[in-house]
Amino acid sequence: MTEPVEAPLEEWQQRWHRLPLVALIFFFLKSVHQLAKQLYQAIPALAGVFIFARDFRDAWPWFAVGILVVFVLAVVLQYLRFTYQVNDQRVQMKQGVFKRTELALDYERIQQADLQIPWYLRWVGRYVVRLESAGAKGQEVILVGLTQPQAELLQQRVQLRGNQATSPQTHTNANSVAQPNTEEGAADFSFTIGKNEVWKIGLIQNPFIAVGLVLAFLVSNERIRNASESALVGFVERFPSKTLALVVLVGGAFLLMALFIAAAIGFAWNKYYGYQLTRNDQRYSYRAGFASPLQRSFSLRKLQTIKIKQGIIARLMHRVTIELAQAGGMAQRQERFLIPILTEQQRQRFVADLGVPSSETTWHRSHKWWISHWLLITFVVPTLIFDWRVGVGATVLVFVLRVLSWRKRGWLINEQWFATRSGVFGFTERWLPISKMQSISWAQGPLQRRLNIASVVVCSAAGHFYVVDIPVQQARQLQQRIIQETASCRRLWM
Amino acid sequence: MNENNRNLTRVDERYRYFLQIQVCIPLLLLGVVLFVFWLWVPRIPDAFSLYGGAAVLLLLVIGVFIWAPRRSRVTAYYVEDDLIGFIVGALWHKEVVVPFNRLQHLELQQGPTERLLGLSRLVLYTAGGTGADLAIPGLRTETAEQIRDQVLGIVRSEVLEDEAITQANDASEARHD
Structure with missing residues (x-):
């Protein structure tokens, strides 16, 4: 076993290594997570087997032991077959038991680097380093159980290479690249989430939606609905009076909801405890986390879009969330570079640091015709399925939502940025540096032609921007401006 | 449209034949199925097969003689x-x-x-x-x-500059804690 604990860094970089033994915990937890996911999907099949394979039912302990043995074996094999090498250009790894994969990740292609001391490695003080590259598949290398010098060396490499292209003309003092570890005083920008703000993060991430999902699950399927109804009736009958039962039920429901919200708050509190964001030269990084402190860093050069979000609760609390989005699969991304809570003033300061002029707020609107989309179908479908009254009701509801949504919709373009805004009760703003556009399309249907309006879709490496039903002349200007800015741009977009 | 300041080139004339073939293949297959129904499947009413056949024929005519030539003319x-x-x-x-x-x-x-x-x-x-x-x-x-x-x-032949598009604003008042 090659344990690189005591080995000096020089030597560590020259050979292929296995991860230290503590990494077994990581592989174990990862496999448990995967197994749980697969078991959840296999529940119907397993139930079927359990019902029909009567003769073997008594032997289930043996099956359980068998599965456990295979599981442990698989974890150990995964661990044994994982090797990696670090040099000054790239990180390489080989993994896989039957299907071997080999991956080489150049430092300059890395979009985001995470250093984390997860709770299960705190007792040995080891790090997990997670390096992520660009692309739709978003390849990543996860190295578990590195020592602090090893982890910091890797981080340094990423920062050095990632900044290389930008370093010549910037104001940087060369030291900030060589000694990237952020010292409060030396940072070019810094921002902290105080103790009395952290607990609000769980709230603005809309825990009520989760409550709603649980409720929806309870009434979604007939069998579950019947079971919960009969349980409810049985519960009420045990009380001397219906009022008392109602009080207990409502109280219980509130308690449950409070617990749920407390859990959401606690979860976010644990994740973002002690959040501190800093910028050194062109690199942002944040540290946060109670049980598993994380340091995540990201080069501004690789920024694709900025997403500013405010949900309904965040709106009541006058807070926003900002995400710095990078290239590649937006939908499945879990590990985002997030500033989870900002006041209006903090938002302005941060956005100004990113180079977005905060004074520009003249949003252009869509044509009112936009409101009418989907109205016909929301009338026709319920009418065919239920009744015309349901159809009218649905249409009115959708109409109101569309009007609210139309009032929030907008787009703007200024010297360097193109932005769209949407939302119903809250809002989502997305900002794109104009010349980071990838492709742009312009569309106009027959009805739009009559109304003299058109739609533009701007594709960025981090999602599409839709500007629907705007006056033809504006659409043309927008299209030409973005094309011109991008086509003549010789600077690096990635 | 935006033709005014662009140097548009229309796609090749044979693209029309390509579109016509593309239209014909599924419709002809559908026609054959309906024909088989009409001849050999008594359970399906003849009216269904006949009206279906007429509809397919209509679509075929529209597709081949109207849509395909027009579409190939407006593809550039x-x-x-x-x-x-x-x-x-x-x-x-x-x-x-x-x-x-x-x-x-x-x-x-x-x-x-x-x-x-x-x-x-x-x-x-x-x-x-x-x-x-x-x-x-x-x-x-x-x-x-x-x-x-x-x-x-x-x-x-593209030459790129070293500078990146997105750069932090170096406002001195950004310093804060």
Whole structure:
């Protein structure tokens, strides 16, 4: 076993290594997570087997032991077959038991680097380093159980290479690249989430939606609905009076909801405890986390879009969330570079640091015709399925939502940025540096032609921007401006 | 439309035949199925097969004699110094533009019908989106190859500056804690 604990860094970089033994915990937890996911999907099949394979039912302990043995074996094999090498250009790894994969990740292609001391490695003080590259598949290398010098060396490499292209003309003092570890005083920008703000993060991430999902699950399927109804009736009958039962039920429901919200708050509190964001030269990084402190860093050069979000609760609390989005699969991304809570003033300061002029707020609107989309179908479908009254009701509801949504919709373009805004009760703003556009399309249907309006879709490496039903002349200007800015741009977009 | 200041090139005339064949294949198959129903499946009422057949015939006529010629007439592209654009549609207009400096890779594709007609399609990919961003169909294979070489030449000769597009604002009042 090659344990690189005591080995000096020089030597560590020259050979292929296995991860230290503590990494077994990581592989174990990862496999448990995967197994749980697969078991959840296999529940119907397993139930079927359990019902029909009567003769073997008594032997289930043996099956359980068998599965456990295979599981442990698989974890150990995964661990044994994982090797990696670090040099000054790239990180390489080989993994896989039957299907071997080999991956080489150049430092300059890395979009985001995470250093984390997860709770299960705190007792040995080891790090997990997670390096992520660009692309739709978003390849990543996860190295578990590195020592602090090893982890910091890797981080340094990423920062050095990632900044290389930008370093010549910037104001940087060369030291900030060589000694990237952020010292409060030396940072070019810094921002902290105080103790009395952290607990609000769980709230603005809309825990009520989760409550709603649980409720929806309870009434979604007939069998579950019947079971919960009969349980409810049985519960009420045990009380001397219906009022008392109602009080207990409502109280219980509130308690449950409070617990749920407390859990959401606690979860976010644990994740973002002690959040501190800093910028050194062109690199942002944040540290946060109670049980598993994380340091995540990201080069501004690789920024694709900025997403500013405010949900309904965040709106009541006058807070926003900002995400710095990078290239590649937006939908499945879990590990985002997030500033989870900002006041209006903090938002302005941060956005100004990113180079977005905060004074520009003249949003252009869509044509009112936009409101009418989907109205016909929301009338026709319920009418065919239920009744015309349901159809009218649905249409009115959708109409109101569309009007609210139309009032929030907008787009703007200024010297360097193109932005769209949407939302119903809250809002989502997305900002794109104009010349980071990838492709742009312009569309106009027959009805739009009559109304003299058109739609533009701007594709960025981090999602599409839709500007629907705007006056033809504006659409043309927008299209030409973005094309011109991008086509003549010789600077690096990635 | 935006033809006024663009140097549009229409796709090859044979693209019309390609579209006509594309229309015919599924409709003829459907027609054959209906014919089989009419002849050998007594359980399906004859009226169904006959009206269905009439509808298929109507669609075939519209597709082959009206839609395909018109569509091929309104399918065009333009190649400029720093970008490539594609325009399509008679009723639903669409125009897609990809600047060369955002191009990730490009392909020439050719299906069996296209091979028969000596046509190819040029497919361009950028980092924005999961599939192809722009596909120009109905190009004569030589033309497609020529455009491909031209585009590759432009992309290869591209000189990039060291500076990045997104940079932090260095406002001194940004310092805060």
